[in-house]
Amino acid sequence: MTPKMMMTASMLALGLGAGAVHAQDDPVKIGMAAYGLNAEFMQLWSAAGEKHPAVQSGMVELTVFDGRYDALVQQDQFETMITQGYDAIVFAPMDVEAGATAVQLAVEAGIPVVGSNARVNSDQLTSYVGSDxxxxxxxxxxxxxxxxxxxxxxxxxxxxxxxxxxxxxxxxxxxxxxxxxxxxxxxxxxxxxxxxxxxxxxxxxxxxxxxxxxxxxxxxxxxxxxxxxxxxxxxxxxxxxxxxxxxxxxxxxxxxxxxxxxxxxQDGEAQALGAIDVAIKAVRPDYEPMSDIWKQYPDMPWNGGADSEYNVPWTPVTAENVDALLAARQ
Missing domain, CATH: 3.40.50.2300 (Response regulator)
Structure with missing residues (x-):
């Protein structure tokens, strides 16, 4: 067992894993791990998460982490979330291979991880909400x-x-x-x-x-x-x-x-909102989705939050739709 695995095992023994401390009436504590927040797309993705109806209502306590385009920084942030007893993590990884270690640490601590926007080479994700x-x-x-x-x-x-x-x-x-x-x-x-x-x-x-x-x-x-x-x-x-x-x-x-x-x-808003819905479902099995994206994209059905992958469609930007897309940013 590696030192990091031993650390995680110790946390579980002390009752620090998410599943050991979460009560039904407590807010669901979710971390959004962005690979980096310097550019607009990840800013839009994380801002969408903060506007999720469950976050706005207080059902979810959301924290956004800036991975600073560094897989090691993201792994350190996962260890922080494990120590602090987060209930679920939404993960946009910097590196398809290196991110797998962070996922393994969280899952072994009893914390479900939902991939979003960028993929990680791990079969331990609860689900993935992104685009092709x-x-x-x-x-x-x-x-x-x-x-x-x-x-x-x-x-x-x-x-x-x-x-x-x-x-x-x-x-x-x-x-x-x-x-x-x-x-x-x-x-x-x-x-x-x-x-x-x-x-x-x-x-x-x-x-x-x-x-x-x-x-x-x-x-x-x-x-x-x-x-x-x-x-x-x-x-x-x-x-x-x-x-x-x-x-x-x-x-x-x-x-x-x-x-x-x-x-x-790329509809980063839908990716973020959908991933948070799936993450809440992993913590509260009776949860029904609160975001509107499942109506917006009827070809991507909710299916009880149980699908291993949700594929948000692309929208080619054209002269005909660009004004509407710009208006939506206001």
């Missing part, structure tokens, strides 16, 4: 390639290496690129979901490849927006590039409206 990143990677790459008529060369700006979004969106990117065998990938590198890092990468690539770059496949919107800033800073015309990202953050919605890029909306 392979599909997103395909849709964004196809949007770029269609604008290019499958002619010319592209660069790919990847997410953090080892996170499920990077892995699965990369699979989707490759699937779309296979349909355009004459398109060459000039460069591919991570910018860690960061607009600033993507801008720096794109500046270097424009210096190296200039007008040879026709398309930019960015695995999230922040990085697509960074690429746009680099193109502008170089005095080049954004209209000469096909650019796409994923998430539907506010700046990207505005960029779509202005015709500068394509984006696919």
């Amino acid at each position: 990143d392979v599909e997103a990677g395909y849709l964004e790459a196809k949007a770029v390639l269609d604008k290019m008529n499958c002619e010319g060369d592209v660069v790919i700006i990847e997410g953090p290496i080892g996170q499920s979004g990077e892995i699965q969106r990369g699979e989707g990117n490759e699937k779309a690129l296979a349909e355009c065998p004459d398109v060459e990938i000039l460069e591919r590198q991570t910018a860690n979901w960061s607009r600033a890092e993507a801008q720096s990468l794109m500046e270097n690539w424009l210096t190296s490849h200039g007008n040879d770059i026709r398309g930019v496949i960015a695995q999230n919107d922040e990085m697509a927006l960074g690429a746009i800033e680099a193109i502008r800073a170089a005095g080049m015309d954004v209209d000469n590039f096909a650019i796409a990202g994923v998430d539907g953050v506010t700046d990207a919605l505005n960029a779509v409206k202005e015709g500068r890029m394509d984006s696919i909306l």
Whole structure:
């Protein structure tokens, strides 16, 4: 037994595990473990959790943890939640492999863990509420390639290496690129979901490849927006590039409206609300969902909160729906 496992066993022996202390009339104590809160998408995800009807009513006591884009920080936060007797954890992991250790620690302490937004390689999750990143990677790459008529060369700006979004969106990117065998990938590198890092990468690539770059496949919107800033800073015309990202953050919605890029909306609000519903159900078996997402997405039925996976659909951002999507952010 590892020292961390011994620590968890000691907590259980002392009655510190969640199942040992929770009473039916007490608020359900849930931790939302975000991989990082520097960028808008995870801010929207966590803010949605704080607006869940069960949180607003006092049924749930919710704490949001900023993982600071570091799997070790997230593991330390899990250990804190175990020590403090949390009842359930909603987990958006930084690393698909490293996050499994944190899940194991919590489950062995009697705390159910519901995955949300990003995947972890663990069979100990109570459930997963997120979206199909392979599909997103395909849709964004196809949007770029269609604008290019499958002619010319592209660069790919990847997410953090080892996170499920990077892995699965990369699979989707490759699937779309296979349909355009004459398109060459000039460069591919991570910018860690960061607009600033993507801008720096794109500046270097424009210096190296200039007008040879026709398309930019960015695995999230922040990085697509960074690429746009680099193109502008170089005095080049954004209209000469096909650019796409994923998430539907506010700046990207505005960029779509202005015709500068394509984006696919990831409904982080639905992911967060659904994950909290499932987490409450794991603690209180008689709970019925209080969020509206199960009506919003009838093709994703509640099924008693017992499904191992809930797949929130993607929404391609278009000229027809972008104003409504922006209005919803007000």
